[in-house]
Amino acid sequence: MPIIAREQPGPSPAESHEARQMAESFGVDAQRYDRARPGYPDALVARIVDGSPGPDVLDVGCGTGIAARGFQAAGCAVLGVEPDARMADFARARGLRVEVATFEAWQPDGRTFDAVIAAQSWHWVDPAIGAVKAARVLRPGGRLAIFGHVFEPPAEVAEPLAAAFRRMVPDSPFNAGPARRPIDLYLEAYAKFADRIRETGRFDDPEQWRFDWERSYTRDQWLDLLPSTGGLTRLHPDRLAEIMDAVGGAIDSLGGHFTMNYTTLAATAVRAGTG
Secondary structure, eight states: OOTTOTTSOSSOTTTGGGOHHHHTOGGGGHHHHHHHSOOOOHHHHHHHHHTSSSSEEEEETOTTSHHHHHHHHTTOEEEEEESOHHHHHHHHHTTOEEEESOTTTOOOTTOOEEEEEEESOGGGSOTTTHHHHHHHHEEEEEEEEEEEEEEOOOHHHHHHHHHHHHHHOTTOGGGGSOSSOOHHHHHHHHHHHHHHHHHTTSBSOOEEEEEEEEEEEEHHHHHHHGGGSTTTTTSOHHHHHHHHHHHHHHHHHTTSEEEEEEEEEEEEEEBOSOO
């Protein structure tokens, strides 16, 4: 994914749960976020649903409900937990039940679920708490599924984006990496999620899943998505406009559109025990 995407914030995955300002910056334009962000492969949703003991799903960091709607369409009853009230309000307006809280502070009040999912949100959860709390709210045989997209636009788009970002925000931590990062970095991040799950001793051995797919973007579609990504949500409008102009020009040079190769990764495990 580009260096400024929500899915891989500036801090490392182990530290990003502390970056609350960025974590809660995506509600600045919840409508754009919901409109522009991609959904999740049907095959991923089906595999989680088929591998869970029932239809009750808890969506951690549900945002505007993009992932939740896929599970609702598959026949699940979904409850969202979301720290940003703006995102929660948008999701409620689309028919999702949402409680406003961080997962760490959220009170289950005795409720349990057949699946706990986290779609591009688990890196915002304190790793010392997340998997342990998920195990507490899962029914026996329930599934924890942490998943998200890797999307790296072509070099012809990624490099002008990175150059413009460095020029406009020279002191940003996002500037530390290359314009396009290898998928191995993301595979390592999901392996760490799996390690954290394993360390709790409350789950069967975690699995890692991968789904490859692609989507075409026009210039307008990509420029609609970019302001919803982590490094851009809090930029001054003038700086954002400079970056958007640079990226738009790059896409124009490709004929006004390009194909994005997506990979959706998941770390998932079944809660062990009978009670």
